[in-house]
Amino acid sequence: xxxxxxxxxxxxxxxxxxxxxxxxxxxxxxxxxxxxxxxxxxxxxxxxxxxxxxxxxxxxxxxxxxxxxxxxxxxxxxxxxxxxxxxxxxxxxxxxxxxxxxxxxxxxxxxxxxxxxxxxxxxxxxxxxxxxxxxxxxxxxxxxxxxxxxxxxxxxxxxxxxxxxxxxxxxxxxxxxxxxxxxxxxxxxxxxxxxxxxxxxxxxxxxxxxxxxxxxxxxxxxxxxxxxxxxxxxxxxxxxxxxxxxxxxxxxxxxxxxxxxxxxxxxxxxxxxxxxxxxxxxxxxxxxxxxxxxxxxxxxxxxxxxxxxxxxxxxxxxxxxxxxxxxxxxxxxxxxxxxxxxxxxxx
Numbered sequence: 001x002x003x004x005x006x007x008x009x010x011x012x013x014x015x016x017x018x019x020x021x022x023x024x025x026x027x028x029x030x031x032x033x034x035x036x037x038x039x040x041x042x043x044x045x046x047x048x049x050x051x052x053x054x055x056x057x058x059x060x061x062x063x064x065x066x067x068x069x070x071x072x073x074x075x076x077x078x079x080x081x082x083x084x085x086x087x088x089x090x091x092x093x094x095x096x097x098x099x100x101x102x103x104x105x106x107x108x109x110x111x112x113x114x115x116x117x118x119x120x121x122x123x124x125x126x127x128x129x130x131x132x133x134x135x136x137x138x139x140x141x142x143x144x145x146x147x148x149x150x151x152x153x154x155x156x157x158x159x160x161x162x163x164x165x166x167x168x169x170x171x172x173x174x175x176x177x178x179x180x181x182x183x184x185x186x187x188x189x190x191x192x193x194x195x196x197x198x199x200x201x202x203x204x205x206x207x208x209x210x211x212x213x214x215x216x217x218x219x220x221x222x223x224x225x226x227x228x229x230x231x232x233x234x235x236x237x238x239x240x241x242x243x244x245x246x247x248x249x250x251x252x253x254x255x256x257x258x259x260x261x262x263x264x265x266x267x268x269x270x271x272x273x274x275x276x277x278x279x280x281x282x283x284x285x286x287x288x289x290x291x292x293x294x295x296x297x298x299x300x301x302x303x304x305x306x307x308x309x310x311x312x313x314x315x316x317x318x319x320x321x322x323x324x325x326x327x328x329x330x331x332x333x334x335x336x337x338x339x340x341x342x343x344x345x346x347x
């Protein structure tokens with residue numbers, strides 16, 4: 001992806017960059033002055049001795065009056081090759097193009113990493129990323145250059161370490177939620193120049209009890225939202241023996257807020273029945289944050305943004321509208337739902 005000289009900080013991010021990218025001068029955007037259990041720059045690389053090791057990228061992209069979403073996910077397995085998921089959402093046609101469960105490998109490269117599979121190359125370093133690849137037998141392809149801006153987000157306790165699923169899953173996580181993105185998306189032979197924002201999320205964990213993730217009661221929803229005023233809202237809804245819902249809010253001035261959110265189970269906006277999996281999925285939620293005078297309706301852009309490798313899950317583009325701090329806002333991002341939500345009736 002990159003070439004860096006010994007005498008220059010300039011990084012060549014490829015043809016889409018238009019020119020070389022000079023990383024910002026050192027500041028605390030990548031390593032804020034907060035006590036934390038992770039290093040957001042050094043920990044781009046794989047972790048040792050963990051059960052789950054995950055790299056996620058969600059891109060919200062615009063091409064004139066057309067909108068795309070590109071989601072790339074790599075999960076490193078304890079043994080053997082890892083698994084890649086690549087999915088393209090085309091809002092104009094409500095079409096979801098998916099390559100799920102492909103073998104892939106991740107290698108550390110300098111301060112970053114490179115994921116490579118049959119149809120994907122994803123190279124990253126602290127200042128930026130480059131992703132190229134295709135889906136299916138040429139149904140779609142992409143070539144994107146991504147440049148980090150703004151502060152790191154330290155979910156979901158402000159330290160990069162939090163307890164998930166009945167306090168049995170110590171989870172490390174951080175994100176770069178604001179990343180300028182340019183490039184091309186090609187669908188059915190038609191190329192579209194695109195611009196937009198990407199959200200990079202990094203997560204790893206050790207399982208305290210092997211049955212924690214195997215339980216039929218275990219599931220979670222996760223939302224990554226960029227509001228129209230550049231406020232970042234990241235929401236977890238995790239259900240084990242009880243349901244817990246909370247959010248991290250990264251304000252434009254860099255202030256971080258951790259807040260209670262009303263339970264998702266009480267705030268469904270609708271459902272849809274999957275003909276593929278037979279699961280009744282939510283079509284969206286009202287995200288109510290009482291302490292911040294916020295009510296955001298997050299809705300999947302269309303039904304069918306579903307993946308199947310290893311377990312059923314939703315990985316799709318969401319649109320958001322509502323109020324935040326009493327002011328009207330819009331937004332968009334990605335919504336992930338892992339595990340059968342066990343909704344008994346379809347509305």
